[in-house]
Amino acid sequence: MTNLETRGHLLTEQANASSENLDRLTSLELVDLFNREDARTLLAIAHARESLAQAIDLTTQALKKGGRLFYVGAGTSGRLGVLDAAECPPTFCSPPELVQGIIAGGAGALIRSSEELEDRVTDGEKAIAHRQITELDIVLGITAGGTTPYVHGALQAAKSRGAKTIFMACVPREQVTFDADVDIRLLVGPEILAGSTRLKAGTVTKMALNIISTSVMVRLGKVYGNRMVDVAVTNNKLRDRAMRILIDLTGMTRQQAAELLERSNKSVKLALLMYWTDLDAEGGIQLLDECQGQLRDAVLKHQKSSSL
Known part of the structure; x- marks a missing residue:
């Protein structure tokens, strides 16, 4: 020193x-x-x-x-x-x-x-x-x-x-x-x-x-593509960002995005997984846990299991 x-x-x-x-x-x-x-x-x-x-x-x-x-x-x-x-x-x-x-x-x-x-x-x-x-x-x-x-x-x-x-x-x-x-x-x-x-x-x-x-x-799986899918929805600005992420990545309407966000307990990552896999919130949480929070891995794992 x-x-x-x-x-x-x-x-x-x-x-x-x-x-x-x-x-x-x-x-x-x-x-x-x-x-x-x-x-x-x-x-x-x-x-x-x-x-x-x-x-x-x-x-x-x-x-x-x-x-x-x-x-x-x-x-x-x-x-x-x-x-x-x-x-x-x-x-x-x-x-x-x-x-x-x-x-x-x-x-x-x-x-x-x-x-x-x-x-x-x-x-x-x-x-x-x-x-x-x-x-x-x-x-x-x-x-x-x-x-x-x-x-x-x-x-x-x-x-x-x-x-x-x-x-x-x-x-x-x-x-x-x-x-x-x-x-x-x-x-x-x-x-x-x-x-x-x-x-x-x-x-x-x-x-x-x-x-x-x-x-x-x-x-650590906090991002999907270049979107902050683990964003904390704690105010109007962040809620709007969460909604835009869901709309941009899925093509759903704003009303649909709002409803899905509520069903996923304001978790963008879980909402996306539920939309892409038709899992309910409980099933989505379990799958994310199995994949250490990695959304892309969770989607791929579900696709593989569904094709068997």
């Missing part, structure tokens, strides 16, 4: 030659500069494609075995982890405990700066103990500069409990090393505003977390 007093050499702390005259640019020049620099986030994701794929595979395997995914971070990194975790239940109808965000300082740090708390290694260790992390779980530590003691403490504690670990940073391995099961480096270069990692580093981190969590949910 890099000495906390000598961080100036880190990629995330260096000055960006492209923004030396930042305080003298016009508004349009500022927008153009941000646009050029933000393009680096796409290249960073492309260069990290293999490690991102490894993270998806490792996390999918763990969750299929009953494990949980924890994001751990401080400041911006912690907030991004909490945000991604919070979006999983409404998007994929996943239980809140399946993907969780841990941030230094707790819930209060989401709206009030508490970056000083990131220097406490023991707080990271305590957070892991509090969540009762086990060998079934995955802990993904997010630290733009790679040195955050809170994250290092959490990851080391997770490893000691047998959990799999993923390290995500925006500095190269030669600047900061960490022995994790998967090591993701998102190299976007120095920030326009030197050291302000809520900019490119924050953007590329959000992109990477989107890729990991969405891909894992796809692999």
